Amino acid sequence: KNEVEQSPQNLTAQEGEFITINCSYSVGISALHWLQQHPGGGIVSLFMLSSGKKKHGRLIATINIQEKHSSLHITASHPRDSAVYICAGINFGNEKLTFGTGTRLTIIP
Amino acid sequence: ETGVTQSPTHLIKTRGQQVTLRCSSQSGHNTVSWYQQALGQGPQFIFQYYREEENGRGNFPPRFSGLQFPNYSSELNVNALELDDSALYLCASSYRGGSYNEQFFGPGTRLTVL
Numbered sequence: 124k125n126e127v128e129q130s131p132q133n134l135t136a137q138e139g140e141f142i143t144i145n146c147s148y149s150v151g152i153s154a155l156h157w158l159q160q161h162p163g164g165g166i167v168s169l170f171m172l173s174s175g176k177k178k179h180g181r182l183i184a185t186i187n188i189q190e191k192h193s194s195l196h197i198t199a200s201h202p203r204d205s206a207v208y209i210c211a212g213i214n215f216g217n218e219k220l221t222f223g224t225g226t227r228l229t230i231i232p
Numbered sequence: 233e234t235g236v237t238q239s240p241t242h243l244i245k246t247r248g249q250q251v252t253l254r255c256s257s258q259s260g261h262n263t264v265s266w267y268q269q270a271l272g273q274g275p276q277f278i279f280q281y282y283r284e285e286e287n288g289r290g291n292f293p294p295r296f297s298g299l300q301f302p303n304y305s306s307e308l309n310v311n312a313l314e315l316d317d318s319a320l321y322l323c324a325s326s327y328r329g330g331s332y333n334e335q336f337f338g339p340g341t342r343l344t345v346l
Contacts, residue, residue, distance in 0.1 A: 222274040
């Protein structure tokens with residue numbers, strides 16, 4: 124069983140819709156990265172958070188430590204948001220990232 | 233851009249050969265991690281180097297080895313290449329010294345083993 128579980132695996136939405144991607148993680152993971160990967164492979168770090176909420180432009184990430192759950196939200200989605208979004212858990216102390224399976228997001232114009 | 237660079241961007245090798253992939257860390261970072269991402273899969277942790285020493289390893293055989301240099305650049309070496317080694321290899325650098333250390337990824341090297 125993976126220590127980091129993501130849902131949904133695939134998500135298709137119309138331009139302008141509000142998007143939510145969920146991530147659950149197990150004991151031992153103490154912070155989360157949200158990452159974006161476009162076709163071709165390059166990974167961009169969107170957020171790293173260990174508590175609360177962070178916002179950057181149309182992207183919002185929240186984390187609930189008690190429930191071991193995090194969400195990534197995209198407001199006013201746009202076709203350029205189409206990518207694979209990955210949450211990755213950080214094991215404090217050994218710095219190892221454990222990746223979720225990713226959510227493939229497609230925004231249709 | 234993150235400031236993390238990798239070379240080469242693409243590489244084709246044949247089974248049994250050896251390959252060296254390179255990563256240049258973001259300025260000020262002292263830790264580099266390497267990941268393997270097979271097609272359609274999420275990245276898998278290979279190992280991490282901190283201050284020139286291996287500091288954690290995933291479930292990869294010894295033919296995967298690495299180095300970190302005094303300038304914190306790094307190499308990933310793979311010996312006796314197998315077809316299943318075909319993947320995108322990602323490095324990520326970070327600064328260890330605080331609490332949680334955000335990792336910044338390079339663009340990756342796509343290795344094809346024929």
